[in-house]
Amino acid sequence: MKTIVKVVNGLESKEKMIISEIKTLIDSKNLEPGEKLPSERLLAEKIGVTRGSIRNAIQKLESYGLLKSMPQSGTFISNLGRAALNGMIDQILNLPEPDFKSLVETRIFLEINSVRFAAIRHSAEDLERIEQALEDYRTKTLSGNESVEEDLLFHLAIAQASHNPSLNQLMLSITPQIITDFEKYHVCKSDMALSAIKEHEVIVEAIRTRNPDQAELMIKEHFSVLYQYCYKTKKQIIKEGNN
Amino acid sequence: MKTIVKVVNGLESKEKMIISEIKTLIDSKNLEPGEKLPSERLLAEKIGVTRGSIRNAIQKLESYGLLKSMPQSGTFISNLGRAALNGMIDQILNLPEPDFKSLVETRIFLEINSVRFAAIRHSAEDLERIEQALEDYRTKTLSGNESVEEDLLFHLAIAQASHNPSLNQLMLSITPQIITDFEKYHVCKSDMALSAIKEHEVIVEAIRTRNPDQAELMIKEHFSVLYQYCYKTKKQIIKEGNN
DNA sequence: GATGTAAATCTGGTTAACCAGTCTATTCTA
């Protein structure tokens, strides 16, 4: 027999259920910030699932900073109070699956900030890496090959030059997913590759001259197709939001 | 005997080593996108660690969309080519630990976009939630209590109203960590709570009247203290970046 | 030789026993 498990925003339904149970348990026991959660074994028994499932759920909540497991001691509730905890868990459980459009939209403003910070803060070494990435992209494109990878690496080099590790990490998590979806959605036409070289060049120039405003403008230009792609659907979302 | 394991940006040194080994293995075997990785058991033996460690490393790479494990079948390399794969793994391994300032800086532009989208797209239900969050914050503050939690929930309500699940998720991951660090760094003075109510009110007003520009202005105003906090250090980073 | 089939092997995922510290309750001592 084959059991199909639905996976939404990285949470399968079982995990959701467990997280929800943990939440009600924290509520019913009036556990305060810093207090200890019941042991994994106890939770497993009480909720009626295996200990492994409990561990997964705890790990998920830990990744949001809501819990903290201490080896050989216990799992503790973070400093956030119960109100924040409840609110956050509710939002996590109800978070819709990130769709392609929201990813693209998010990527755009991440890129904008990325390139701005890069223009302001890049080191000589950063610039060298960016120019190398541009060169790789150029040669690959001019030789008529696919250059999606080199494009990705170019943008990631800029993110690295932003000297904002947090932003850099967000770019690293979001961009690859978009890239792999690109072909599927046919957003990018192949004849755009040549003009994209020029666009990349002016972006690098803006970074080199430490002109964040110009850099922002050029990256917006570079993403104009994606931008329109978002905007087209934005109206629709507005309409939906109005009812 | 107690072995201390250094943890940097969520990757302990052992995990880093394993990821690095996997990378060189993919390189040396000339594995193409879509091809299958050697089995976990084989990797474990070859690298000389336990299978559990291998699983952790794979899971990490999976979270970045570089690998994809299929039950009872194998772990596959994503559609990204080897160049992108190598570049991304390098960046992941060298990613500096996100410091408080970079988190704050990132939060600010996440909030800016969040409030802009909320102003454009919020539903009646969203607005209701935001106003409720504001009310909770007001009563808690006016009664002289700590209201950090209610502040957090207010901002998360706005993120939810942005109707961008991707952005919403980033906000959920980044904000709590900042909140818990707040007291440590003494960024927020307690006498600001009262004026913060007013600031929250004008933000809500801008959202209600669907004025994204005004909303952005008001949220910037709201974060001006944090903004200065960032700016003060930005100069320093620029200087560092110039050498 | 091509093809369908069954058995053996190999896969990632799961489970339960085990481990090394931590915490607690009891006992022993001054």
Add this chain to the structure above:
DNA sequence: TAGAATAGACTGGTTAACCAGATTTACATC
């Protein structure tokens, strides 16, 4: 009675055996 010592239960983490399904292999059949 107060405090230190200790034994035992309890903690999250780790390991190795196990599972069910996928995949490959070998073989019988035509």
